[in-house]
Amino acid sequence: MIKAFLFDLDGVIVDTAVFHYKAWKRLANQLGFDIDEEFNETLKGISRMDSLDAILKHGGISLSQESKDKYAKIKNDWYLELVNKMTVNDILPGVEIFLKETSFLGIKIALGSASKNASLILEKTGIIDLFDAIIDGNHVSRSKPDPEVFLKGAEALGVEKEACVVFEDAFAGIQAAKAAKMRAVGIGSAEVLYNADLITKGLFEMSPSEIITKLL
Numbered sequence: 001m002i003k004a005f006l007f008d009l010d011g012v013i014v015d016t017a018v019f020h021y022k023a024w025k026r027l028a029n030q031l032g033f034d035i036d037e038e039f040n041e042t043l044k045g046i047s048r049m050d051s052l053d054a055i056l057k058h059g060g061i062s063l064s065q066e067s068k069d070k071y072a073k074i075k076n077d078w079y080l081e082l083v084n085k086m087t088v089n090d091i092l093p094g095v096e097i098f099l100k101e102t103s104f105l106g107i108k109i110a111l112g113s114a115s116k117n118a119s120l121i122l123e124k125t126g127i128i129d130l131f132d133a134i135i136d137g138n139h140v141s142r143s144k145p146d147p148e149v150f151l152k153g154a155e156a157l158g159v160e161k162e163a164c165v166v167f168e169d170a171f172a173g174i175q176a177a178k179a180a181k182m183r184a185v186g187i188g189s190a191e192v193l194y195n196a197d198l199i200t201k202g203l204f205e206m207s208p209s210e211i212i213t214k215l216l
């Protein structure tokens with residue numbers, strides 16, 4: 001029996017990866033090096049500080065914790081300039097109808113994101129009320145692939161983990177879902193997300209009922 005759907009944010013509900021990329025690239029350029037789109041792929045689903053550590057390593061730079069905190073804040077301010085311009089038009093195709101149909105089926109909905117800006121993004125895009133629980137980077141101490149974010153989501157919804165389905169676009173996110181003993185739907189390519197139970201290109205491709213049928 002499936003009772004809850006837990007959604008990652010970036011890459012599943014909205015495409016904020018492009019904003020993260022612009023802001024991180026600007027920071028890297030200010031520090032005297034560059035990052036490309038291929039490197040940016042490795043940052044998907046990774047927390048802000050872990051992303052900064054990976055970028056600094058990529059640029060061969062070592063900084064004190066104080067400087068890292070300063071640069072993480074500068075990047076986030078640039079990122080928020082872009083997030084603050086988001087509207088309903090930034091929701092990925094099929095997402096709104098998928099969430100409404102999920103709710104109609106009596107299935108609970110939670111967000112399970114590494115982002116500390118998740119609530120702001122859901123407010124800007126006008127879909128925050130469709131979520132029964134929001135677990136984000138402000139509520140967890142361990143990043144995906146640790147299952148903490150999804151286990152806390154199930155707990156907040158009052159649903160046992162075996163009855164939860166996770167929707168994720170990042171390899172680390174599918175690993176987190178599997179570590180939580182949940183079913184995982186990968187949004188993206190089967191080559192990258194080979195550990196998912198089911199793969200789809202996006203929430204526009206299958207209805208919630210079709211997904212449940214395929215998973216059971």
Ligand code: B16
Nearest residue numbers: 009010044045046048113114115116
């Ligand atoms: P913030 P998700 C993740 O979102 C992004 O994929 C990742 O690139 C970002 O570093 C992380 O959130 C933290 O975001 O700086 O806003 O706290 O895919 O877990 O929804």
Ligand code: MG
Nearest residue numbers: 008010011169
């Ligand atoms: Mg993601």
